[in-house]
Amino acid sequence: MITEESNKQQQEENDETAAQRNVTWEKNHRLITKVICKLLWETESWPTKSEIARKTGLSLPTISKHLVQFEQEDFMIEVMDQFKFMSSKMLAMLCQFAMQGDMKAMRLSFEIMGVLKKGSARVKEKDS
Numbered sequence: 001m002i003t004e005e006s007n008k009q010q011q012e013e014n015d016e017t018a019a020q021r022n023v024t025w026e027k028n029h030r031l032i033t034k035v036i037c038k039l040l041w042e043t044e045s046w047p048t049k050s051e052i053a054r055k056t057g058l059s060l061p062t063i064s065k066h067l068v069q070f071e072q073e074d075f076m077i078e079v080m081d082q083f084k085f086m087s088s089k090m091l092a093m094l095c096q097f098a099m100q101g102d103m104k105a106m107r108l109s110f111e112i113m114g115v116l117k118k119g120s121a122r123v124k125e126k127d128s
Contacts (some may be wrong), residue, residue, distance in 0.1 A: 028066055031056050 035055045039047035049067070053060045070076050091112070097105035110116035 025066070025069075028056075028058060028062065029070070031058070032063065039114060 011066070018101045032052060035052055036047060039055065041050060047055075049060060049063045052058075058066075094105050094109055094112075098109045107116065111118050
């Protein structure tokens, strides 16, 4: 009975530790994301890991580990599912802009549909 009780206590401690790690991971994720967005906006280029570390106050190994782990986390899968869910709405909005005369939106719409090759100024002719 002592073994069963100590196992239960150990499991509860493990669960608490895992929950705390998750909270820390999510806090770091929000901070890293915010800094990347800010630096992208300010510099118009992708920031280096060193720049991200400097601006977040997190260590370079923490930044590197986080960026590698992100791809493997359930959180990333959830985010990608949300993007997939919103893709039809985004395409509809793109089409609206194109229909209102936005030439960049038209070009992008044609590229997405395969009517226009990326980087090409010529529209593909359909087979008759």
